[in-house]
Amino acid sequence: MVAADGDRGAGVTVRGYFNEDLSPAELEHRTRVADDLTADVRRLVSATVLTDTDDDSVAEARRHIAAATAALQRRTLDSDHFGIRYNSDGSRRHWGNAMVGRRNPIAPPMVLHHDAERTWAEFELGAQYEGPGGLVHGGVLACVLDQVLGSAAEHAGAPGMTGTLTIRYRRATPLGPVRAEGRLDRVEGIKSYATGSVSTADGVTVEAEGVFILPRWARAADGDIRTAGGDA
Numbered sequence: 001m002v003a004a005d006g007d008r009g010a011g012v013t014v015r016g017y018f019n020e021d022l023s024p025a026e027l028e029h030r031t032r033v034a035d036d037l038t039a040d041v042r043r044l045v046s047a048t049v050l051t052d053t054d055d056d057s058v059a060e061a062r063r064h065i066a067a068a069t070a071a072l073q074r075r076t077l078d079s080d081h082f083g084i085r086y087n088s089d090g091s092r093r094h095w096g097n098a099m100v101g102r103r104n105p106i107a108p109p110m111v112l113h114h115d116a117e118r119t120w121a122e123f124e125l126g127a128q129y130e131g132p133g134g135l136v137h138g139g140v141l142a143c144v145l146d147q148v149l150g151s152a153a154e155h156a157g158a159p160g161m162t163g164t165l166t167i168r169y170r171r172a173t174p175l176g177p178v179r180a181e182g183r184l185d186r187v188e189g190i191k192s193y194a195t196g197s198v199s200t201a202d203g204v205t206v207e208a209e210g211v212f213i214l215p216r217w218a219r220a221a222d223g224d225i226r227t228a229g230g231d232a
């Protein structure tokens, strides 16, 4: 397996992979703690956008937030990012990921599902993802599609870093429930081509195609990267 932020051998350094073998009970516990905390902070973010309360209430909220931040900072990770933490059996945790990270309140979150043909997620993009008034920010939609297309390629066994992502905004996406889906169309050597879309109840709003490229360091670490196990 890949070393933690270290020399992968043959001069290959892989940043952001950490081996931490967690027992099933410990993993279940950490998952529950992460989900509960992150859900609370997401509610806080939403409330921050939508509050219309008085100054005293805002000051009160800020004191509580400062206390909460200090409590969380009593002990922190050794690194400045969560990275991809994995067990020796190949199971992985991308809990810091901006789109799917279960420890990341910025993530909507998207919970990805896979079948033989596609990867998809149904989730809510609320007030904190606003671009034009009442509508989802275009950059957020690009981020969503980057993740879904990249994960579709990865799940189909052809992972890669986004080389090129082409987005077509067909019509505006109102804030609220959305569905995102992607599929791997073809593989040419180290390049995977994926397509996908975002839709609402009224139909497709955004289409995308992406080229995902297995980077040099992963080509050197080929067995490890391509055969890594599922996410927790």
Ligand SMILES: CCCCCCCCCCCC(=O)SCCNC(=O)CCNC(=O)[C@H](O)C(C)(C)COP(=O)(O)OP(=O)(O)OC[C@H]1O[C@@H](n2cnc3c(N)ncnc32)[C@H](O)[C@@H]1OP(=O)(O)O
Pocket: 146, 147, 148, 150, 151, 154, 159, 160, 161, 162, 163, 164, 191, 211, 213, 214, 215, 216, 218, 225
């Ligand atoms: C693995 C774990 C993932 C796990 C991924 C899990 C899902 C993740 C979903 C989120 C994805 C992200 O956000 S990824 C983060 C955003 N993306 C990045 O940061 C990528 C930054 N760029 C890079 O690291 C690099 O430029 C790469 C990896 C894209 C390519 O570099 P390289 O590996 O050195 O490639 P190189 O040998 O020069 O070229 C190889 C072939 O690819 C072509 N090529 C090179 N760049 C591009 C490009 N941008 N768009 C199209 N094609 C390109 C070349 O013409 C060549 O074609 P030919 O001559 O052979 O025909």
